[in-house]
Amino acid sequence: MLQKMYDWIDERVDITPLWRDIADHEVPEHVNPAHHFSAFVYCFGGLTFFVTVIQILSGMFLTMYYVPDIENAWRSVYYLQTQVQAGQIVRGMHHWGASVVIVMLFLHTLRVFFQGAYKKPRELNWMVGVLIFFVMLALGLTGYLLPWDNKAYFATVVTLQIAEQVPFIGEMAKTLLNGDPSIVGAQTLARFFAIHVFFLPAALFVLMAVHFIMIRKQGISGPL
Amino acid sequence: MSEKKQQVSRRQFLNYTLTGVGGFMAASMLAPMVRFAIDPVLKASTSGEMQPVVDVSEITTDPQRFEWTVKQVDAWYTSDVTHSAWVYKNEKDEIIPLSPICKHLGCTVNWAGNESYPDQFFCPCHDGRYFKDGKNVPDTPPNAPLDLYEFEVKDGTLYLGKPVPREGV
Numbered sequence: 001m002l003q004k005m006y007d008w009i010d011e012r013v014d015i016t017p018l019w020r021d022i023a024d025h026e027v028p029e030h031v032n033p034a035h036h037f038s039a040f041v042y043c044f045g046g047l048t049f050f051v052t053v054i055q056i057l058s059g060m061f062l063t064m065y066y067v068p069d070i071e072n073a074w075r076s077v078y079y080l081q082t083q084v085q086a087g088q089i090v091r092g093m094h095h096w097g098a099s100v101v102i103v104m105l106f107l108h109t110l111r112v113f114f115q116g117a118y119k120k121p122r123e124l125n126w127m128v129g130v131l132i133f134f135v136m137l138a139l140g141l142t143g144y145l146l147p148w149d150n151k152a153y154f155a156t157v158v159t160l161q162i163a164e165q166v167p168f169i170g171e172m173a174k175t176l177l178n179g180d181p182s183i184v185g186a187q188t189l190a191r192f193f194a195i196h197v198f199f200l201p202a203a204l205f206v207l208m209a210v211h212f213i214m215i216r217k218q219g220i221s222g223p224l
Numbered sequence: 225m226s227e228k229k230q231q232v233s234r235r236q237f238l239n240y241t242l243t244g245v246g247g248f249m250a251a252s253m254l255a256p257m258v259r260f261a262i263d264p265v266l267k268a269s270t271s272g273e274m275q276p277v278v279d280v281s282e283i284t285t286d287p288q289r290f291e292w293t294v295k296q297v298d299a300w301y302t303s304d305v306t307h308s309a310w311v312y313k314n315e316k317d318e319i320i321p322l323s324p325i326c327k328h329l330g331c332t333v334n335w336a337g338n339e340s341y342p343d344q345f346f347c348p349c350h351d352g353r354y355f356k357d358g359k360n361v362p363d364t365p366p367n368a369p370l371d372l373y374e375f376e377v378k379d380g381t382l383y384l385g386k387p388v389p390r391e392g393v
Contacts, residue, residue, distance in 0.1 A: 061257040075300035089256040
């Protein structure tokens with residue numbers, strides 16, 4: 001049945017080369033943990049991607065209940081945690097996943113660094129990777145405010161003061177992030193929500209696409 | 225093929241195992257999220273309690289509009305919501321509490337809302353009409369009678385519950 005459906009589509013639009021190109025390529029021996037167990041260090045990039053997928057999915061589902069408004073943000077989070085079935089699990093996935101993704105990203109970076117995999121011709125991909133790291137940090141930062149509890153609020157107050165320390169443009173940067181010159185409130189929350197669910201994910205998708213295309217183009221770096 | 229012993233090649237075996245493990249992982253990831261999303265459908269609907277509306281002595285043979293307010297809990301938002309009913313006593317001295325919600329597209333109907341039909345309920349949206357007992361006038365947009373509220377009389381006060389739909393004409 002499935003085979004027939006696949007064949008029907010494939011006959012018309014020839015999708016086999018499409019997925020072959022993405023999924024069907026050889027894993028070099030030095031990257032395969034079955035040959036050298038130490039090759040598990042090559043998994044961290046993939047694990048980062050896996051956790052990112054969990055973050056995207058759980059985040060999408062969380063917005064079914066969450067509202068980015070200072071009156072209701074905390075209440076909607078409390079409601080989805082206590083009244084909605086599996087709410088604790090879904091929010092838990094997003095909460096813990098946010099930390100795990102940073103850890104995986106860091107381990108991936110360490111592997112690339114100590115293996116010297118960032119060297120020519122892969123410098124550009126290292127730079128894109130660093131940008132992904134920054135986007136991830138920004139996602140963590142903006143997401144932290146959204147539950148609108150005391151911890152979230154004061155963490156953001158501190159963050160904004162750090163942004164203010166930037167020479168010359170500090171004050172402007174702070175107002176831009178905050179949405180208001182002095183009040184950390186309604187506009188800040190709306191802004192952080194927009195940045196967290198639209199702007200940063202969009203940037204992340206583009207950067208990840210570039211990152212992966214470059215890996216396919218250049219191949220995995222050779223054995224040490 | 226069926227005569228021979230079915231051979232599973234190494235490639236097939238790996239394919240099955242990988243698909244199985246991958247499917248299991250995807251399922252365990254998605255199951256809580258899907259359950260989370262469909263929660264409103266599976267939640268038991270809370271049946272509203274009977275609310276005191278009006279003193280029975282105020283009810284006449286002419287439909288009058290009575291309003292009452294209930295506390296509505298909408299997830300994390302609690303508010304007071306006003307409901308209304310058209311209530312009258314028919315010739316058998318029975319209380320008839322009608323829902324004012326038009327059965328066509330949900331506008332609000334008024335008793336004698338149109339000068340040409342002084343003894344009918346009238347919906348201004350699409351000229352839907354109902355007789356005094358709530359039955360829809362044939363050849364007007366509504367295709368069912370107005371809902372009847374569940375009701376009871378306690379200590380001379382009319383209590384109303386949920387509107388109950390009736391069979392169409």
